[in-house]
Amino acid sequence: MPTIAEKQAVLIDEFTFFDEWMDKYNHIIEMGKALPVLDELDKKDDLLVQGCQSKVWLKAEKQGDCVRFWADADAIIAKGIVAMLIDVFDNQPAKEVAAADLGFLEEIGLKDHLSPTRANGLMSMIKQMKFYALAFGGAN
Amino acid sequence: MSYDVQAIRQQFPILHQQVHGRPLVYLDNAATAQKPLAVIEAITNFYTKDNANVHRGVHTLSQRSTDAMEAVRAAVCAHINAREVGEIIFTRGITDSINTVAFGMGALIQPHQNVVITALEHHSNIVPWQMLCERSGAALRYIPMNDKGELNLSTLDALVDENTAIVAFNHISNALGTINPVKLILERAKAVGAWTLVDGAQSGPHAKVDVQDWDVDFFTLSSHKMYGPTGLGVLYGKRERLEALPPYQGGGEMIATVTMEKSTYADIPHKFEAGTPHIEGIIGFGAALSYINSVGIEAIAAHEAALLDYATKTLSTIDGFRIIGTATKKASVISFLVDGTHPYDLGVLLDQQGIAVRTGQHCTQPIMDQFCIAGTARASFAMYNTFEEIDLFKAALERAVTMLR
Numbered sequence: 001m002p003t004i005a006e007k008q009a010v011l012i013d014e015f016t017f018f019d020e021w022m023d024k025y026n027h028i029i030e031m032g033k034a035l036p037v038l039d040e041l042d043k044k045d046d047l048l049v050q051g052c053q054s055k056v057w058l059k060a061e062k063q064g065d066c067v068r069f070w071a072d073a074d075a076i077i078a079k080g081i082v083a084m085l086i087d088v089f090d091n092q093p094a095k096e097v098a099a100a101d102l103g104f105l106e107e108i109g110l111k112d113h114l115s116p117t118r119a120n121g122l123m124s125m126i127k128q129m130k131f132y133a134l135a136f137g138g139a140n
Numbered sequence: 141m142s143y144d145v146q147a148i149r150q151q152f153p154i155l156h157q158q159v160h161g162r163p164l165v166y167l168d169n170a171a172t173a174q175k176p177l178a179v180i181e182a183i184t185n186f187y188t189k190d191n192a193n194v195h196r197g198v199h200t201l202s203q204r205s206t207d208a209m210e211a212v213r214a215a216v217c218a219h220i221n222a223r224e225v226g227e228i229i230f231t232r233g234i235t236d237s238i239n240t241v242a243f244g245m246g247a248l249i250q251p252h253q254n255v256v257i258t259a260l261e262h263h264s265n266i267v268p269w270q271m272l273c274e275r276s277g278a279a280l281r282y283i284p285m286n287d288k289g290e291l292n293l294s295t296l297d298a299l300v301d302e303n304t305a306i307v308a309f310n311h312i313s314n315a316l317g318t319i320n321p322v323k324l325i326l327e328r329a330k331a332v333g334a335w336t337l338v339d340g341a342q343s344g345p346h347a348k349v350d351v352q353d354w355d356v357d358f359f360t361l362s363s364h365k366m367y368g369p370t371g372l373g374v375l376y377g378k379r380e381r382l383e384a385l386p387p388y389q390g391g392g393e394m395i396a397t398v399t400m401e402k403s404t405y406a407d408i409p410h411k412f413e414a415g416t417p418h419i420e421g422i423i424g425f426g427a428a429l430s431y432i433n434s435v436g437i438e439a440i441a442a443h444e445a446a447l448l449d450y451a452t453k454t455l456s457t458i459d460g461f462r463i464i465g466t467a468t469k470k471a472s473v474i475s476f477l478v479d480g481t482h483p484y485d486l487g488v489l490l491d492q493q494g495i496a497v498r499t500g501q502h503c504t505q506p507i508m509d510q511f512c513i514a515g516t517a518r519a520s521f522a523m524y525n526t527f528e529e530i531d532l533f534k535a536a537l538e539r540a541v542t543m544l545r
Contacts, residue, residue, distance in 0.1 A: 029543055
């Protein structure tokens with residue numbers, strides 16, 4: 001299993017391949033489309049990530065020392081972004097998730113590219129994932 | 141004389157720029173319109189030459205500032221055909237204008253009375269009335285709309301009755317573009333003796349309004365939607381109504397005499413203009429009004445109607461394109477969805493291609509609820525938009541839809 005850092009390096013590689021932001025968005029959209037859909041029963045309000053403009057549901061479970069993540073969103077770009085985070089964090093040790101530095105978001109330029117409200121949404125997703133990791137024993 | 145849109149565009153410096161490497165196509169005019177050079181220069185001139193606080197100053201600059209500000213009041217008075225300049229109050233915006241009336245009515249309304257608004261209102265014409273009703277115990281009623289976004293007027297006689305204190309509604313819906321039958325609603329309100337308020341946020345830049353012809357009690361305008369500065373609105377009120385209405389805010393400028401025990405209020409309009417006004421905003425708004433009149437509001441309306449017609453036809457050829465709000469009488473607003481896509485995604489991908497549209501609920505959550513949708517994308521046109529821009533918009537939208545599906 002690749003580490004969080006290795007996962008990020010792969011994403012950076014993928015995104016530096018595209019010069020145009022329309023192509024980068026296309027890649028984000030494709031990741032969103034590829035993310036397995038969440039069961040309708042799981043789309044409950046208590047799984048909604050607060051602070052996103054569109055609806056983003058995030059579900060997490062502890063499996064051994066690791067955290068599993070599933071998500072869905074009503075807008076596909078938001079879903080693509082959460083898919084990237086899941087790609088990096090899913091099935092990683094809770095301790096690692098809680099402590100991880102997500103430098104790839106800056107490397108691929110996503111953080112600077114999003115409007116302030118959308119950047120806040122991204123931060124909310126990350127915060128929510130780290131909260132789950134902490135709750136599942138990731139605190140040191 | 142033909143409409144020279146290129147000459148008009150030359151007057152708007154902000155339009156000549158690239159966004160994400162593409163020429164800017166600004167289609168968010170229902171939120172705010174861009175400013176012509178005349179407005180920008182009027183504000184610069186004011187601060188370069190005339191700036192001083194207004195009223196009661198004996199020195200030359202104060203006199204000049206006062207004269208300039210009062211000249212704009214007179215221009216607004218003429219623009220909407222009010223009886224006298226005292227009936228023109230400068231406010232912080234339409235929200236402030238409506239709150240001024242709704243707050244003042246708190247002293248006049250009785251618990252058995254009701255307030256009638258419509259299902260088509262912006263939050264700014266809903267919440268102040270909800271607050272008034274909560275404070276007073278009066279009931280709030282809504283004139284419903286049909287699935288085209290037109291008001292259902294068969295309910296009018298039942299909803300507006302002898303206990304109606306005020307009927308408040310917009311001339312044109314910001315979210316859907318519906319043009320409401322103002323005179324018909326006013327007629328019913330007047331027949332039962334109710335006060336009336338028409339919100340002109342969206343009509344100001346597109347239509348000529350004559351408040352005496354309408355015989356409306358209150359009418360509101362927004363400077364920034366009419367190519368003028370932000371932070372400024374107008375509240376027109378009939379003299380007898382404004383005299384009956386207690387002021388909303390106390391302070392300087394709005395008083396006749398002040399003792400530590402009691403103050404008496406100044407005559408209108410000053411009674412409702414506490415504090416130093418938004419002087420440069422007012423002067424900029426005056427320049428915007430002159431600019432609108434120099435182009436001609438009828439000519440602007442005709443150009444926008446042609447844009448709306450063209451955009452409606454050309455965009456409807458996109459597979460799954462759906463317009464929310466299909467009233468027979470519509471202003472230049474297209475609120476839309478495309479099947480299989482989310483409006484937020486469309487907004488992002490259009491922005492990437494230089495196209496500025498608005499996405500979301502447009503401060504009209506009840507409208508979105510009635511259509512059972514979370515929001516829409518909205519394109520709205522102004523005097524400087526072109527048919528070529530609509531073609532660019534369509535091509536960009538098609539590309540976005542292809543990516544998203």
